[in-house]
Amino acid sequence: MERKEVLERLRQEALKTAGERLTCVIMTGGNAASDKALMNRSLHIRHFPFRIGRISGFYELFSKGPDLVLEDEEPYRLSREHLTIERRNRKIYLVDEKSRPGSLVNGVLLGERRGGARELPLREGENEVVLGGDKSPFVFIMKVEEDSVGTLLQGPIPYGDVTFPVAALYGRFCQQVRMILKSGQPGDPENVKKGLTLVRSLLSRPDVINPLYYFSASPETFYDVVTAHSVNVTIYTIKLAITMSYDAEKIVKAGAAALLHDIGLLDLPPEIINTTKELSGQEEIIMQEHTLIGYEKLKGSESDIPVLSAAALEHHERVDGKGYPRGIANPSEVAELIGIVDFFESVTHYRPQRGPVTPHEGMRMILDERRAIFSRELLRTFIKEFSLFPVFSIVRLNTGDIGQVVEVHPDWPLRPVVRIFFQGDGQPVEEERVLNLWEDRNVFIVKDISDRAFIDHYFRL
Numbered sequence: 001m002e003r004k005e006v007l008e009r010l011r012q013e014a015l016k017t018a019g020e021r022l023t024c025v026i027m028t029g030g031n032a033a034s035d036k037a038l039m040n041r042s043l044h045i046r047h048f049p050f051r052i053g054r055i056s057g058f059y060e061l062f063s064k065g066p067d068l069v070l071e072d073e074e075p076y077r078l079s080r081e082h083l084t085i086e087r088r089n090r091k092i093y094l095v096d097e098k099s100r101p102g103s104l105v106n107g108v109l110l111g112e113r114r115g116g117a118r119e120l121p122l123r124e125g126e127n128e129v130v131l132g133g134d135k136s137p138f139v140f141i142m143k144v145e146e147d148s149v150g151t152l153l154q155g156p157i158p159y160g161d162v163t164f165p166v167a168a169l170y171g172r173f174c175q176q177v178r179m180i181l182k183s184g185q186p187g188d189p190e191n192v193k194k195g196l197t198l199v200r201s202l203l204s205r206p207d208v209i210n211p212l213y214y215f216s217a218s219p220e221t222f223y224d225v226v227t228a229h230s231v232n233v234t235i236y237t238i239k240l241a242i243t244m245s246y247d248a249e250k251i252v253k254a255g256a257a258a259l260l261h262d263i264g265l266l267d268l269p270p271e272i273i274n275t276t277k278e279l280s281g282q283e284e285i286i287m288q289e290h291t292l293i294g295y296e297k298l299k300g301s302e303s304d305i306p307v308l309s310a311a312a313l314e315h316h317e318r319v320d321g322k323g324y325p326r327g328i329a330n331p332s333e334v335a336e337l338i339g340i341v342d343f344f345e346s347v348t349h350y351r352p353q354r355g356p357v358t359p360h361e362g363m364r365m366i367l368d369e370r371r372a373i374f375s376r377e378l379l380r381t382f383i384k385e386f387s388l389f390p391v392f393s394i395v396r397l398n399t400g401d402i403g404q405v406v407e408v409h410p411d412w413p414l415r416p417v418v419r420i421f422f423q424g425d426g427q428p429v430e431e432e433r434v435l436n437l438w439e440d441r442n443v444f445i446v447k448d449i450s451d452r453a454f455i456d457h458y459f460r461l
Contacts, residue, residue, distance in 0.1 A: 023090050023144055025050075030128060030139035036223045037070050037138065043167050048087040052131065054078040055175050058194050061201040067168045069175045070131070070138060077101050077132030083110075085142075092144050094129065095119040104130040166211045170221065170231070173198065173212070177234075177259060178227040186263045187297035192256065192308065199255035202238060203248060213239055214406065217392035219349050219356040226265055226273070229345060234258040236341040243385040243410070244337070254334045257311035261338050264294030264312060276352050288324045291316055307334050315339045318373040340366065340374050340382055348392075359390035359405075360448035387413045394449040400424020402449065403435070412438045414445065
């Protein structure tokens with residue numbers, strides 16, 4: 001079947017579904033704690049039942065645990081299976097049978113064990129939900145509204161017999177990685193095993209890797225910078241390793257090495273990691289020690305997975321011999337792979353001491369240094385996989401239209417798929433338009449738009 005026919009069929013299915021006037025829940029934070037839990041963005045809930053709970057132990061990404069995992073600390077205000085959001089025809093209900101603390105829904109107590117209602121309907125429009133009762137830090141606004149065709153086409157993706165919004169799946173991934181990194185012993189064999197399990201979970205569902213990559217391309221994804229960086233570098237490494245035709249087990253080991261490559265940072269003074277100022281010369285020396293610290297933490301597993309300690313030690317080494325900590329010109333293959341991904345992710349995401357560059361600028365920074373820091377073959381593969389205009393880039397076309405890159409073609413790095421937001425006359429588009437520049441050869445990119453304030457204000461994938 002031709003691609004256009006497939007898209008038309010999907011569109012017709014969406015129109016048919018939209019005709020049933022289904023409702024969705026748009027969940028936003030009502031305070032700082034809940035904003036942080038949602039990674040500073042709204043969460044569109046379109047699949048039901050949707051479960052919210054407290055993080056409790058390690059689980060695989062695709063287990064039937066909570067869809068939204070909240071990091072609650074003692075004294076706990078949330079239960080492990082706290083609340084379920086259900087849709088019955090066009091009505092949305094919150095159901096709480098098991099939680100000990102209960103919740104407040106528009107000021108009404110919900111929670112069978114607290115003596116409140118077992119379930120409560122949400123009214124159309126905005127609802128205030130305080131998960132865990134009046135002393136809880138988690139305050140959310142749940143807005144009930146009709147779904148549109150456009151939003152249905154961007155709905156959650158099924159993964160086997162489980163369905164997750166991409167944001168929820170990414171959040172689960174971050175919480176699991178954070179548990180490993182904050183355990184105090186991230187290089188312990190049991191935690192290494194957990195890291196391998198997470199990577200195998202992703203490889204068992206290869207259709208989720210690109211949606212997670214598109215989500216992670218946003219310059220700010222998770223409140224813990226080290227965790228977000230580790231997760232993003234893992235996703236990018238898996239994408240690149242697949243392009244390089246690594247076998248499955250080598251991809252798993254490379255992904256686990258990416259996940260743990262910066263564990264040495266956890267032993268550095270927090271004031272250096274979280275500084276909002278440019279590092280001094282002495283602080284720079286201390287920062288570079290994270291490679292040696294990470295190596296020491298992981299070398300105990302070297303007899304089984306030597307790539308882990310090598311990646312921690314060498315991911316800042318460069319082929320010109322001017323990297324650190326040893327200044328070698330021949331880092332291991334996986335360490336160099338993680339090194340280029342680490343560089344690109346770092347410059348295109350927020351850090352406490354600086355803002356990000358756009359993805360295209362990040363790619364240009366790598367290209368400007370192509371003879372100095374990365375091998376030619378790796379650079380060629382990296383460009384093929386991530387494109388000269390990577391996902392999240394904001395571009396102007398020769399038609400005058402402005403849009404965002406939402407998909408790239410490995411063999412056509414200058415001709416990605418672009419979602420149009422502004423017409424040539426500067427007016428917002430009234431209906432969603434997506435242009436595949438590989439198919440329409442008369443349209444092409446004329447420039448990257450690097451105004452970060454403009455991008456942050458208007459564009460989210």
